[in-house]
Amino acid sequence: MGSADPVQKIDGHYDVHAMTPNLRQVDVMGGFTSATGHHFYTARSFPKEYWNRVAFINEPTVRLVHNAVIEKDGAGFKEKDGWNLMASSDEWFGPVHAETAPTARSGWRIGITSSSSTMCS
Secondary structure, rough: OOOOOOOOOOOOOOOOOOOOOOOOOOOOOEEOOOEEEEEEEOOOOOOOOOOOOEEEEOOOOOEEEEEEEOOOOOOOOEEEEEEEEEEOOOOOOOOEEEEEEEOOOEEEEEEEEEEEOOOOO
């Protein structure tokens, strides 16, 4: 029996793009520490470069939703920094879940659930 390659991380960066220095981080400053509720975008309302290629990563301690651009890398994948889908300096904003869903009027919507409210685009 041969040995299998170990599981590899695909994230291509650590730094986050916060809108304010007033963050709720106690372990590591300025990076992803509590990424939650990601969603891989498969809808068609956003520009084509998002289709089946961008994952929305929620980071509540830094108050943003990050665009993680996923690209093929040999037999696997790698992630590139796609900056933020949204970010806030509001201390009550802490996104924890993202999803896309069909709607009757607009085709698709992006729902972002915050620790204190729900916002949709």
